[in-house]
Amino acid sequence: MPTTTTSRRFSPLLLAILSLLLLLLPFALLRQHSYFTIDDSLDSDVSVYYLLNKFRVALDFRPGIVVPPVMNGLPRNAMRTGICLTNIPYALLPTWAAYITNQVLVRLAGLLGMYGLLVGPWQLGRQRGLAAALALAWATLPAYTIFGATVLGQPALLLAFLELRRGAARWWHWLLIVLFAGWSTFAFIGPFALLALGGLLLWDWWRTRQLNWRLAAGIVVLVLASVVAEWPIFYSLLIAKQFVPHRLEFDFSRLAPLGWKAGLRGVTQYFLFGQYHASRFLRVSALLAVAVAVLRMPAGQRMVSLQRFAPWLLVLAALALIGGLYPQVMAWVKLHWPSISVFNAGRFYFLGPLFFFLLLALAVRDLPRRWQLAIVGLQLFTGLAMNTEWVNNLRILAGRARPHDPSYEAYEAPALFQEIQQHIRQQTGLVPSQYRVACLGMAPGVAQLNNFYTLDSYQNYYPLTYKRQFRPIIAGELAKSQELSNYYDAWGSRCYLFSAELGRDFQVGAYQQRVVQDLAFDMPAFRGMGGQYVLSAVRLATPQRSGLRLVRVFARSGAYWRIWLYELDSQKK
Template sequence: MNIDNLLKWGTFTILVIFFLPLLWLGQDAFVTIHDNLDSDYLYLRLLDISHTAFDFNSTIFNVMNGLPRSAMRSGINLEVLSFVVFEPFTAYTINYLLIHLIGFAGMYLLLKKHFLPNPNQQVIVWGTALAFSVVSTYMVHGISSLGQPLYFYAILNFRKNKFRLSDWLIVVLFPIYSFLVWAGFFSVICAGIILIYDWINLKKLNQALLAAILSTGLVYSLVEFQLIYSFFSKAYTSHRTEFNYDLLMPLKSGICFRETFISFIKTYYHAGEFFTIFIFIIALISLAADKKFHQKRKIISLLLTILGICLFHGFYRFFVQGLASVTELPKAFQFDRFYFLLPMIWYLLFAISLDTVLRWKNGFLLTILAIFIQLSITLNSNREFLVNLDKMFGNPLSLPKEKTISYRAFYAENQFGAIRDFIAIPQADYRVICVGFHPAIAQYNGFYTLDSYQNNYLLGYKHQFRKIIENELAVDKKMKEYFDAWGCRAYAFSHEIRADILYHKTSKAAINNSRLNIEAFKQMNGKYVLSSVPINNAGEIGLVQEKVFDDNDSFWKIYLYSTTTKN
């Protein structure tokens, strides 16, 4: 078997191993909760169960007594469509496979066509594409991160005026499988920088490249027209207008340098987190050893780009506070998300630096070793893969239960179905709040919740909901600042339990002195409180315990309280 076949079969084998735990475990697999199952993933589910995925001028009543449809993601998106066509976990699995495979294909094409085209460099191309494809990224962001190489593969084809129909398809379809606010804006900006750089140097505007960039921007505008229109028309006042950056982002240079350093050594978790020190070391070695000027220039350019993105992210709070008094735009849109480009740039740096290593004596073996080390580092940063690999082999993990909870146990469909049947009232006719666990779980199971984790909702609703928890906030300064200065998590907070802990069925926690304002809750059509911990003073605040629900497949024990006794 020749080297090319070894590379292909080796890559195929490792990708199968990477995908196997999720496919094997199904809904018993662990899926990231933070900013995923508790929110963004649930938004995809909500659009389906509320039948508003393609209803662009509606209200989603399942959440917060009516959330404007424009506050949610566009229905002109492949991920949204997949959740309409398939069951939620099936859609998750399909997208998971597609996103990582697109990551591999994109990096392979980008390197092979534009950076390392020689046949003897193929070991770097295959190995780098493989390591990049297993970066831990959020499925709910589509190809916003792992799709960057494919997009810039097409952009560079336009730059060289060697484009084909497939390149037009890439630049047009990229906006339909990614998101403007996460990566689209920043991808277009970077492509525009390439256009302007060439225009200045060559004294000629590349019309094909300009057309490709404009096409991407136009499709994003069509896909996200609701979001764009609602912002500029001020269709409603968002709770984000009350973001208090003095509390959220204190102007301390030490904090800014720390954020810069963290994003440099391990990128950013939303974009795809992995440790970068080994790549940095390889780059420095290559920079010192290689005598070719163009090689040094590439490495230095990539390192400076990475450093610039990290510095902008780290010191972004200065930028925000500087503009906060002039415009609300920085509150509505995070301009520091160039960090979605970091995984691609780091792996480009890795591949180009390895080209130096490959030319050394025994360079092939050293290159294979370096790829193996970086692949191991990246896989070790992918907690979903590690947890599910252990689960597949039945190995107990020394992690808290909430760190390994399965998809099935988290959403607990049987248990919440039993609660729904016990209440025996159409779910649209009453509202609930959740204590000790994420409202996303109740929403996933069809309950209409007053509490929610939303990135964008009505400011007036924030003030109304605050009345329910105002007494709790009054006795907890940090919780008060957290809600008032940010407010995306409009939760039924309690000063007696932590908001960042999931209280499972064997937890000993309890609430003895709840201060929830049940009268304010009832005024918002609230009738039931679902709690994962007992509320021992329920009667004192106007609640009646109806029943306790448990289920073998569930992570939770749910205490059901009502504002009136069940008929």
């Protein structure tokens, strides 16, 4: 009989885990032919982990160490940490397999963390089926899993701190804190989680006039673990100060529409959808649950019922206000403290999904079963429908893939780029480490994954001197477009070759057959930085005007790209 009781107790969780694995099955079936998130993931961070491990510098933080293929030798400490759980699969597996492995682990950890939080501190222990369904809905949200547990791991972190708060923590709660620090991106969640936890610590002190030492100790452990995990950035900023970062020139007021009308529109979008890095999905299920919970009460008790949810709604509104009005606020702040733009202080929206789900669980737990099924089902459907990786992989399996959403294999196109390298070697005798390329109409991360050495790159943190050195190469195109000029001068994390005719289209597939009529390209500046070739996903109508000469066009079946290989015209100076 005890075995039967245990089986019943855990059957909802097991069912949720099996459901999650079933929903992740397309990755296992498609393998390297799966679709992975491209923007801010496959075009940037994935290549970072690849390069850190290829050059064996993931754990090497000594001053002077560089990653040669990036920006003529990017300081290693400008790149992501290697002391993180996300890096382990990339150190052991092929890139596509590492991405899928990390995806599965992050979502499984998210499910278990949310389930533990709901059946424990959130008091759904007698409704384990509801807790499991909510945990499944949480684990299938659209999420940048390349950022590890930054979003989906928050319930586990909160569970650990709530258990510390009430003095019931065990050793594994402390371990959860350390693991979260080592599996998340500190710049995205660390400061904001610490502020929220610090607020909880002060609230308890104000109520009891006693400091909760266990909670305070947990915060200290989280800080120390974060410093260790993100040592490259902390070391570069606080100790070695190896370079002045390009982020010093960030000016968000030039990147987003200003004015209160634009700000309020942003607030509305943040409240109803959130921010895409922090999981973007339509957030109506919690609002519906609150409305149903309030309206089911007798008329005289509805205000009291609403007051139970009001603090949560106010927190979500405050997070939306911070995110939506951040450009307007920063336009004023930058006038007085220019260097403050190095850090994006508006990322409180990373806390939004967790607060949203906590409100959803609070509102739905006392509803009749039919309402629970309807509302949680709505949330699960909404999250999956806006999960582009899941939707696109189903389309690939059904033979209805979108042309602009290539699989990993098509996007990386290793055979195509190997052919380009072989051609250059046959013609010149040079291997990739002996020449430099830049990319047009294509993220340099693609070339980096294929072992090219690129002058351009997508980096969140690199020397300001390099940004200014690179600018003359693209100055002519920036002069044609105020949007691109703002994009580079007021941000510049994408240190790319730009074309005003392409705008911000950095993914020009072979099927599009785009042609750039006139590229204002500064050939002497490019040569001065060591550049020799341009890998272009578009045809240049007049390459000679840019001091370039077409070498050959490369295309392969199954590759997303058609590449026009241009080299500097040796007859032009």
